Amino acid sequence: MDNIHAPTVPSGPSSRPITNGNAKHLSFAELSQKKGNLEAELKALGGVLDSHGVNMDTPLTRDGFPRADIDVAQIRTTRAKIIHLRNDYKDLMNAIEKHLHEHFASLQDADDQPAAARTGAGMMGDSIQQTLDEPFAKVNSVVPGSPAYTAGLKAGDEIRNFGYVNKANHDGLKKVAECVQGNENQNILVKISRPAEATRRQELHLMLTPRQNWGGRGMLGCHILPI
Structure with missing residues (x-):
């Protein structure tokens, strides 16, 4: 029997637009905008869980049966969305960090600071x-x-x-x-x-x-x- 505490996550690819393959082709401004959108969506989904008085780890069963005092189906669906968004967020942050690395590497040649400054x-x-x-x-x-x-x-x-x-x-x-x-x-x-x-x-x-x-x-x- 499936674990009722675990969010139901489809086995196929995520429907979210942010992936390593796509994010790397975006400009830094576009990445920053998507970062803000993802953070806002995660905050909103967190608010859904808060409204039920639960978090990502709250047990959804009592004495082996689904709890009747909360909407188990909605909570599992919300948790699944949060998991997808967190994965997308990690991909997005990796893309942003790559942009930052490339940007500061391009500035390094013109930097008057010695290499020893990187301690x-x-x-x-x-x-x-x-x-x-x-x-x-x-x-x-x-x-x-x-x-x-x-x-x-x-x-x-x-x-x-x-x-x-x-x-x-x-x-x-x-x-x-x-x-x-x-x-x-x-x-x-x-x-x-x-x-x-x-x-x-x-x-x-x-x-x-x-x-x-x-x-x-x-x-x-x-x-x-x-x-």
């Missing part, structure tokens, strides 16, 4: 010229050998963006945890501001890959606090 694995560029979001969190500590350490995060770093999370939507850092859970073993672009001198800061882009079984607790190995 961490996955670190991209120093003093990046762009419109910066206001920091919303600060790195309190980083465990050596952790995914955060490998990415180049350091205590004192201020986080401007964590994937799709920023000051406007971080919701007390809950969205950071959501982003981490939804992107296990996937690259997340993290934009940070780091003290460099008394009156100067470095603006850095890091690629952080959350993963289990790295030898410590959690999937990041760092402790961050809201600002």
Whole structure:
């Protein structure tokens, strides 16, 4: 018998328009627009689950039978849509990260900063010229050998963006945890501001890959606090 808790996901290809094959041909502006659309749709679907008082893991049976106090069919359908959208979102973020890599690689030849400025694995560029979001969190500590350490995060770093999370939507850092859970073993672009001198800061882009079984607790190995 099928597991009633598991969303019903068709075995055929997703009907969603975002795939690796399509996304790579879009411009950065188009990718950004689709990213916003996906985030809005995921938020709306999350609201559907909230309206039923459930989440992606809430049991849908009681004493071995479907619960009568909730609409099990609608919840399973909504969960299935969320799974598809999360997969599409991962593909889309990979395409956006590729665009960013190519963009900053093209700027590197004209960059006056020495190559030694890239001090961490996955670190991209120093003093990046762009419109910066206001920091919303600060790195309190980083465990050596952790995914955060490998990415180049350091205590004192201020986080401007964590994937799709920023000051406007971080919701007390809950969205950071959501982003981490939804992107296990996937690259997340993290934009940070780091003290460099008394009156100067470095603006850095890091690629952080959350993963289990790295030898410590959690999937990041760092402790961050809201600002």
